[in-house]
Amino acid sequence: xxxxxxxxxxxxxxxxxxxxxxxxxxxxxxxxxxxxxxxxxxxxxxxxxxxxxxxxxxxxxxxxxxxxxxxxxxxxxxxxxxxxxxxxxxxxxxxxxxxxxxxxxxxxxxxxxxxxxxxxxxxxxxxxxxxxxxxxxxxxxxxxxxxxxxxxxxxxxxxxxxxxxxxxxxx
Numbered sequence: 001x002x003x004x005x006x007x008x009x010x011x012x013x014x015x016x017x018x019x020x021x022x023x024x025x026x027x028x029x030x031x032x033x034x035x036x037x038x039x040x041x042x043x044x045x046x047x048x049x050x051x052x053x054x055x056x057x058x059x060x061x062x063x064x065x066x067x068x069x070x071x072x073x074x075x076x077x078x079x080x081x082x083x084x085x086x087x088x089x090x091x092x093x094x095x096x097x098x099x100x101x102x103x104x105x106x107x108x109x110x111x112x113x114x115x116x117x118x119x120x121x122x123x124x125x126x127x128x129x130x131x132x133x134x135x136x137x138x139x140x141x142x143x144x145x146x147x148x149x150x151x152x153x154x155x156x157x158x159x160x161x162x163x164x165x166x167x168x169x170x171x
Contacts, residue, residue: 035061039057039061040054041053080143087140090136097129102125105118105122
């Protein structure tokens with residue numbers, strides 16, 4: 001038992017040797033070691049040998065991490081797809097707003113006495129709407145080809161093309 005924990009501890013120290021001074025590193029390491037110890041003891045209680053229990057504990061930790069990563073990726077992809085679906089609508093709203101809201105302030109500026117206030121609001125509204133459009137386009141650009149249904153199709157096509165060997169040189 002102690003050999004297993006020492007082995008994992010040594011591996012942790014070697015792998016993350018540069019990160020040991022970061023805040024929270026020791027707490028994270030201790031939490032991982034406690035989880036491993038708990039899983040290890042549970043495997044021993046189920047009748048596994050020390051080696052099998054250690055192996056199963058490490059596999060469970062790894063599988064939990066994989067599940068967490070897949071869940072996070074799924075959530076991120078779902079949000080990216082939702083953003084891509086609303087992207088044209090957001091751009092259309094922003095373009096309409098960049099013309100209509102300043103037009104309203106322009107009409108108010110000529111019909112009211114406090115022209116400076118409406119001129120200031122007019123300029124601020126143009127800047128804010130332009131910033132909104134820039135942020136929306138930046139997010140769309142950062143998502144790039146990794147979002148949307150076409151990315152899922154590309155993954156499927158790549159996977160199927162890798163499974164089917166091309167025998168063009170044998171024909």
